[in-house]
Structures are given as structure tokens and as C-alpha cells.
Amino acid sequence: MSSYDVAIIGSGPGGYVAAIRCAQLGMKTAIIEKYSTLGGTCLNVGCIPSKALLDSSHHYEDAIKHFEEHGIDIPGEIKVNLEQMIARKQGVVDVTTKGVQFLMDKNKIDVFEGVGSFKDSTNINIKKNDGSTATIEAKNTIIATGSKPATLPFIKLDKERVITSTEALKLKEIPKHLIIIGGGVIGLELGQVYKRLGAEVTVVEYLDRIIPTMDASLSKELMKAMKKQKVKFALSHKVKSVERNGDEVIIKADDKKGQEVTFTGDYCLVAVGRNAYTDGLNLEAAGVQLEERGRVAVNEQLQTNVSNIYAIGDVIKGAMLAHKAEEEGSLVAEILAGQKPHIDYNLIPGVVYTWPEVAAVGKTEEQLKEAGVEYKTGQFPMRALGRARASMDVDGFVKILADKKTDEVLGVHMIGARVADLIAEGVTAMEFRASAEDIARMSHAHPTYAEAVKEAALAATEDRALHI
Ligand code: FAD
Ligand code: NAD
Numbered sequence: 001m002s003s004y005d006v007a008i009i010g011s012g013p014g015g016y017v018a019a020i021r022c023a024q025l026g027m028k029t030a031i032i033e034k035y036s037t038l039g040g041t042c043l044n045v046g047c048i049p050s051k052a053l054l055d056s057s058h059h060y061e062d063a064i065k066h067f068e069e070h071g072i073d074i075p076g077e078i079k080v081n082l083e084q085m086i087a088r089k090q091g092v093v094d095v096t097t098k099g100v101q102f103l104m105d106k107n108k109i110d111v112f113e114g115v116g117s118f119k120d121s122t123n124i125n126i127k128k129n130d131g132s133t134a135t136i137e138a139k140n141t142i143i144a145t146g147s148k149p150a151t152l153p154f155i156k157l158d159k160e161r162v163i164t165s166t167e168a169l170k171l172k173e174i175p176k177h178l179i180i181i182g183g184g185v186i187g188l189e190l191g192q193v194y195k196r197l198g199a200e201v202t203v204v205e206y207l208d209r210i211i212p213t214m215d216a217s218l219s220k221e222l223m224k225a226m227k228k229q230k231v232k233f234a235l236s237h238k239v240k241s242v243e244r245n246g247d248e249v250i251i252k253a254d255d256k257k258g259q260e261v262t263f264t265g266d267y268c269l270v271a272v273g274r275n276a277y278t279d280g281l282n283l284e285a286a287g288v289q290l291e292e293r294g295r296v297a298v299n300e301q302l303q304t305n306v307s308n309i310y311a312i313g314d315v316i317k318g319a320m321l322a323h324k325a326e327e328e329g330s331l332v333a334e335i336l337a338g339q340k341p342h343i344d345y346n347l348i349p350g351v352v353y354t355w356p357e358v359a360a361v362g363k364t365e366e367q368l369k370e371a372g373v374e375y376k377t378g379q380f381p382m383r384a385l386g387r388a389r390a391s392m393d394v395d396g397f398v399k400i401l402a403d404k405k406t407d408e409v410l411g412v413h414m415i416g417a418r419v420a421d422l423i424a425e426g427v428t429a430m431e432f433r434a435s436a437e438d439i440a441r442m443s444h445a446h447p448t449y450a451e452a453v454k455e456a457a458l459a460a461t462e463d464r465a466l467h468i
Helices: 013-024 039-046 047-065 082-106 187-198 216-228 322-336 365-369 387-390 419-431 436-440 451-462
Strands: 002-007 029-033 110-113 113-117 123-127 135-144 145-148 176-180 199-204 232-234 238-245 250-253 260-265 267-270 274-276 307-312 348-352 355-363 375-382 396-403 410-417
Touching: 002 039, 002 322, 002 451, 013 029, 013 039, 013 082, 013 199, 013 322, 029 250, 039 047, 039 082, 047 082, 047 187, 047 307, 113 145, 123 307, 135 322, 176 419, 187 199, 187 216, 187 348, 199 260, 216 232, 216 365, 216 396, 216 410, 238 267, 250 387, 307 322, 348 419, 355 419, 365 375, 365 410, 375 451, 396 419, 410 419, 410 451, 419 436, 436 451
Parallel strands: 002 029, 002 135, 029 110, 135 307, 176 199, 176 267, 199 232
Antiparallel strands: 113 123, 123 135, 145 274, 238 250, 250 260, 348 355, 355 410, 375 396, 396 410
């Protein structure tokens, strides 16, 4: 039987990064993945394929809506070739997942394909897809089994017309009317993809705003921008039934007055969050406990109640984000190597890859108000930037929240072109506990979208933005 210093179950961004870091730190490492490709949700059916489709559909939208104004005439009709678009997406996924396999080989990590389950706290059975089994011994194990789409108790996901994000990434036709339950990240990103490709899109959201965990000003601005793109929204609607009738899907919901509203479409995407995934792990055999909502319970070191078993990523509490899982993978590896790493969860940025993009780090205004923190706000609109006008991406703003007395930056909230990348400046500033004035005094290249960060910081510092 093979023995390892550490075995990792699950090869998503949490698991594979943990494996690389363990190997870098000199541990004999194994990783177990039930699917034939590595990379987990993120690389196979999450971050990467969704961004590939967002990019392709964005190019199409530009071609039909904006090329003419740029002075580019394309003779003949511009058409979507969905099959090619999906094939390109799959090509990107394949190259990326193969890249993870390469990294495993480079770092001499043993990869086992099959379902991992605990025999006891130090032995893991692996059931391979051909039915054969193997057992490995591991001094330490990291559970990195991720999450699966959540649904509502009365919904029957047939995966043809009542679908999750996984199916929405490989549809064979453009829906005529896509009804999306859930105005969170998945609903809005994938909703925008199909809206751009020509579908009618209706988002039915239970709460009174979309992206409800982000700063309310971002929800408002994104909804405004998406309404301009003709996405329809039904907020404060409680979905109570989803029925399929041939090629039709009928969704019934109660609005905030309790009136029944019916939505009829040809596809329904259920995007109401994700649940931690522990099926098949046989956690009982190792004595590992779960907390509420089926997540693996961990302490601050991400250690379970069994001292040599750790858990990271979507399967534990916290934001379900690839970069959060990655940080946790490195953290556990370093703890196992005797180091004292730390993650500041307040500084894990959140991004929505719609266009305009939305990005944030730190506290929202709602959180600061609730905590009774005295703060000041500096906001700068994208449309005041030469760069934004040059590329006709004028929607959005940057908002910086700073402590009223000390000027320390407490939150950075952005919506606009390329803010997914711009948020790194907010993270860096907050990691070094910068004041708004620190950012305001830094030179920002002209013309760039980043100038909006400097201007918002100037506005927060002394209410002296330059270009407005
Ligand atoms: P996962 O990536 O879910 O990986 C877990 C792996 O464990 C899977 O491969 C699974 O097969 C394997 N596994 C499970 N049980 C076993 C077992 N018993 N034995 C062996 N293997 C097992 N996050 C972002 O930060 N940015 C984005 O842009 C983004 N976009 C997303 C878009 C979509 C459509 C979706 C669905 C998610 C997106 N996410 C995004 C979220 C991101 O994918 C997850 O937060 C991330 O993948 C979590 O990583 P993980 O390693 O915890 O788990
Ligand atoms: P989410 O939590 O972002 O959004 C779910 C939405 O559904 C919320 O707005 C919620 O209020 C709503 N909702 C819940 N129950 C409902 C009901 N009964 N009726 C109507 N609306 C209801 O979840 P998601 O969009 O499914 O995404 C799942 C996870 O994947 C998220 O945690 C997210 O972090 C991650 N993800 C991240 C990215 C990114 O980082 N860009 C992209 C996609 C997914």
C-alpha cells in the first residue's frame, strides 16, 4: 500500500493548489479526483467556461451593436455559431485542465482517478471508474470536495429545460426565453451571455435586489445597466412552482403583495446558490463532523474535529470563490509544514464578470452602518474618464469608503469596464492598510480606468476629485 504525508480529495482550485504547495514544501503528496479531468468545478464547469462564453458573447454584441460606430463595416449578416462558440469554450477548458495535470507531474504529485472515501482517519479507499479499488495511507488528509448546485425542494431538475449552470454552459440552442431563478452571480453572468446571443431573459429574484451580498449601490447600478441591455427583472418574487410542459417551462411565483405571477419560457436556469458536497466521502468512518448546511466543520486552522484531517474551499464555510479556496489550500499546506500562515477573509475580493464588471473588497456601506463605524465616501463616475469615452464603456463608478477619522480605506466598490482587474489595487491598498490619501497621492497612468480609483480616493480624502 502506498503511504503519503498528505492526501487531498478533490482537484479543484482548493485541492490542486494545496497539492502543489505541499509538494513545494517537501511532502509526499497524492491527489484523488473522481472525474477524468482535473481542476474541479472552476476549470471544468465554472469560472473558466463561463468567462469563455462571456467573452465570445461580448465580441458578438460588439460586432452587432458597436462596430458600425467604430467605423467598421462588416458586409453580410453577422450570425452566432453556437456550436463553434461552445467548442471554443471546451477547447479553453481542455487546455486549462491539462495544464493542471502538467503541474501535478512537474511537482511529482501522484494523481488517483476515482472516488475517495475514508476507510478510517488515515486510510482512504479509492473506487476507480472501472470498478477496481485501491487504498492509500495518508498521515494527513485535506478534504477539498467542493460544492454542487443547490435547488428548491419543489423543482425537478431535468437538466434539459430545467437546468443548472453546468447545462447552461453547453446548450445546443439559444433559448427563446430563458427564465433564471436567482439574481446572484451565476444568474447574471449566464443571463447576460444568452441575452447577448438573442434570448429574452427574465431574472426572478427572491430578495429586493440583485447581487444581494454586495454594496447596494453596485446592485442598483448593475441592474440599471442590465435593464438597458433589455434583461427583465422580477425582484421580491417567491418562486413556488416550476413545471415543464413539452418544450415549455412554466414558473409561478408570488410577488411582494402575494399576487401570483406566471412566467413562461423554454428554459429555466436554477441559480439559487450551491451546497457543500460530501457525498461518498464516508466521513463517519473517520469521525469527521459536519456543521449546519452540510458543510465540513473546521477551526481557524481549517482543521476538522479529527486532528489530521483538514478541509478547504467550497466544502467549508465562507465565500464560494476559487481564489478563496486557493488561499486556503496554501494555508493548510503551510500549517502542515509547521509555518504560521494567515488569511484575512475581509480582503478576499468578489467579482461579477458581467459587463460592466462588478468588483469589491472590504466592507460595504450597509456593513459599516450596521457596525456603527463612522466613514466617509468618495465616488467617481467612469463616464468622466477619457479612457472610458474612448472605448464607449462609460457605465459605472468607483466608490471608496474610508474611516472618517483615520482615513484608512475600509472598502472599495467598483462597477465598470475592467474592474475585475482594477480591484487588485483596492486589495493591495487595504492589505497595507493604506489611507485614501495614500491612493490619491499615487500616480495612475493616463488614460486608464485606474484613474477612477485615484479620483475616488481624492474625493474620499478631501472631496477634491480633479475631473468632475
Ligand atoms: P471544486 O472546484 O468544486 O472541486 C472539487 C472537486 O472534488 C471536484 O472536481 C469533484 O469532482 C471532486 N470530488 C468531490 N468528491 C470527491 C470524492 N469523494 N473523491 C474524489 N473527488 C471528489 N469562482 C470564482 O472565484 N470566480 C469565478 O469567476 C467563478 N465562476 C463560477 C462560475 C460558475 C458557473 C460556477 C458554478 C462557479 C464559479 N465560481 C467562481 C466558483 C468556483 O468554481 C468555486 O468556488 C471553486 O471551484 C471551489 O473550489 P474547490 O476546490 O473548493 O471545489
Ligand atoms: P448566489 O448566492 O450568488 O446567488 C443566488 C441568488 O438566488 C441570490 O440572489 C438569492 O437571493 C437568490 N435566491 C435564493 N433562493 C431563491 C428563491 N427561492 N427564489 C428566487 N431567488 C432565490 O449563488 P449562485 O449565483 O448560484 O452562485 C453560486 C456560487 O458560485 C456563489 O457562491 C458564487 O460565489 C459562486 N460563483 C462565483 C462567480 C464569480 O466569482 N464571478 C461566478 C459564478 C458563481
